Amino acid sequence: MTRRRFLVLGGGALVAAAVGFPATRALRGGDPARVPFPAAPPLRVDDVTVVDPADGSRHPHRSIVVREGRITAVTGPDVHTDVAHVVDGAGRFAVPGYNNMHVHTMQGTRTRAHLATMLAEGVTGIRQMAASKDLLRYRAEGRLPLTEYAPALLAMPGALLSPFTAGSADDARAQVTRQKEQGADFIKIVVYDRESFLAAVDQAHREGLPTAGHLPPEVSVAEASRLGYSCVEHLGTGSNIWISCSTERDTLWGREKPALPVPSWVLDLPFVEKVSAGRTNKMLINPAAFAAEPAVALLRQALDTFDEARARELARTLAANRTWQTPTLVRLRTQYLADAPEYRRDPGLSLMSCEERADRREVLDTFEKLPATTRETYRKAYETCVRMVGICHAAGAPMMTGTDGQGDTPGQTMRLEFAQWAAAGIEPLDILRAATTGPAAYLGRSGRTGRIAVGADADFLLLDADPLAEVANLSAVSAVIRAGHHLTRDRIRSVAERDTDGDDIEGPAVPACC
Template identity: 45%
Template sequence: MPENTDDQGSEQVKSTRRTFLKRAGWGAALVGLGVAADETIRSATAPVVPPRTTVTAADGVRIDDVTVIDPVDGSRRAGQSIFVRNGRIAEVVPTASAPVESSLRVIDGAGRFAVPGYNDMHTHLLQSPDTELGFALMLAQGITGIRQMEGSEELLTRRAENRLGLNETAPRLLHLPGALLLPFNANSADDARTEIARQWDQGADFIKMVLTDRDVFFAAIDAAHEKGLRIAGHLPPPVHIDAAAERGLDSIEHLGTGSSVFLTLSTEADELWAQTPSTLPFPTWAAGIPFAGWAFDTFLKKNFLGPATSTTNAAQLALLKQAFATYSEDRAAELAGTFIEKQTWNIPTMANIRSKYVLDDPEFRDDPWLQRLPAEQQQEHLAAVESFHSTPSADLDILHEYYERTLQTVGIWAKQGAPIMTGTDGNGRGVGNSFAIEFRELGRAGLTPLQILQATTSQPASYLRRTDRMGRIAAGMDADLLLLDTDPLASIEGLSSISLVMRDGHDYTSADLEARIQRLMTATD
């Protein structure tokens, strides 16, 4: 059979692009892409404005004889009835003494466990090309609330106009930022203050930090807090994780990204930091190129945020090897104390980090979800897996240890009581990346089922300052809840034994949700 020349050409193009980026550098790449973007942007058609949507009022319902679990203290109350009216929990009372109301539909909860709906506190669902399918996939995993981690003026406007498709078949949008803070909109402290003021005026709920120099990073924290906004995100290369917490960064995503956390947790931290470049991965002058931000977002972000093999060079691997050899559990525990004192939250996104550093695990080839992806996405994913496999074994050992140290560090933080929340960094479902896998990996880190449940329910409620509306099953709370077939406090697997999802008073069985996913996937084939 002849070789597929189209595939060969595609691989040559990918290889050429990687070589170009490595040899020419980010600045040169942005020059070329920025110029090319001019014509592309001008020729693009205006996006179609989606219709307005609202949540349809749900009929009243009563769930009988269920065991209600309170994530705050891990208590169980068996034989309870949950009354739901107008999208809110009206009351929770023992079934034996519950009043009879013929107007309410009854759901038999015998043998099942009720917990608050789950919250994915780090998702990029609204960047998905098919948000409706993403919404369905999230609900099927019990996710009734999301913190979207990348926004824009357009998304903020569409939220204000109810044009994001957020009805009863979608998770509740809990937090939405404006545009990511990058050198293209925050190249100086003044730029950052101006951009944050603009996003505050646009209605952003928080500020998402990705990449700036050190002075701009700290100025952005202060500017966000002056506007009453929280600020969350990545740590730029020159910023130490303990300094970020001390200064007031509200939540750290992916352990800060890169090597920062492990350099800090080394007993030779000062020596290792002295060997670390303090500059951005592209020159600051490149930020001023017309359309440079668009070029980064369109062409370079995927490479920049891809598998560790595409973002880690030999010098960085050598530093990591030294950091791991001098890793200090005491320093990790001390850092946890700083997080507790400063109320700095961590969203580890374990499954996502695993996909960057352990991509050669058989699960990334065998995950049944891979067969449900479009052919082009399957090929792209498998090509990345093959590329990861071809990495020299000595380098793979360091990358694998990166993930094992991540598990160890998150476990120490959890044991010390540092605030942690659950997030996937996904857009609904991905190969080797689901809420069930996130739960499993948090368990491998040492979190108990109760701690994972808290990180997914009551902790997000605390972080968002919404304990009066979410995080528990009690009178007055939003009617976003789950019925589980297995005790979620007895095993991590029980957290994913979902039989029913209720979103704003509308209830769906797991079979209902799977059928909806099948219809949506068939429609896009």
């Protein structure tokens, strides 16, 4: 396949250089300064109930001792360790910090504020899903704004593998090898034909790198799982998964055709990626608002013939092969249920620039003008997404929490993601696991993250209510201990609100609200 075949996936799920956000912007003159991470003084948190996600046990009246950013002791009420900073945790519950395993924070504006906003939600670790050679270098040189008011950057790819960066199987292999040399932790794959996709996955295996991202129409979720694809994002993107679960699977397979979102001659112009990104930014806010009727009709037919037995079969395949998923339900909800009134008044809108807010409102207007039958199809699509997440969980398919946001993206918070998992019938303990022990296992860091235990990183939360009793309690964050720094939620929020990100990595600071 050549770079001329720039794809649009069925069901209106447009994927350009990135999903949900513009491509990584050009850097503003020169490298950013190095960002030191301050050491935290020794800390002891007393009289908390420690919750262990591994077995769901609660251990009341415990003290957690932290030195040099690591947990050095978890003791009973009669054992005291002398430290200068003591926090009274009476009545509160301590849980490991949450991991948001699908974010785009590093490629946006106001990076510092967005990172602090996520930390205030209890997110102490993130997997960045789009990057560049420069961002990988900045990480290695300590130039990213990763202070104590930011989650830890757990994993980051290089440039997204797309027709612009790798237009053939050979290009795909070369890109994977190059990104390994640049320090990428995994390979993020977006739009691809079958040949290039298979080549990228195979080369990543050779280089010892995980793969994550979307699936081309020619590769089913089950096949990707059998090939060893590490993590499927957004349930695979497009109609792929619904065709796989349809009673008319054999008839529908192959009808989801790639197509050009821009005239073919545009792809021969210099700076084509920037040209395309500029044209498609509004589509990326919500691709469903701009879907062609044939794609919607195919989605409708696949949903109308959804078969739970086939869905359970697929879920068992994912479980058997240990193929991870980050369903990002809140992203899918903002896409398919964009006419929900709460998206007009979401608090995140106040943190956006005037231009960003205007673009989002225009896209919401476009969605609301879609035919009633189209919006009904989308409502059914989202209901089926939630249903599929419940089916996968019941089958033991491994899943992780993620929002596909930047930190303040309207409708895309961890609190709302937790609520959507609960709507899928998943209990609070298992949601907690998907945010803690699950990501730790996926990243191979179970010895350092996901539990409050001796030797683990001192990234944990103090909650005001029992997180196992009700899903809303997972978001009752009163304080975050980040690498040993004790930070109240109000303090973190104040940092997020005042930080205009004047030394932003990529792009100007956001202007004052209109």
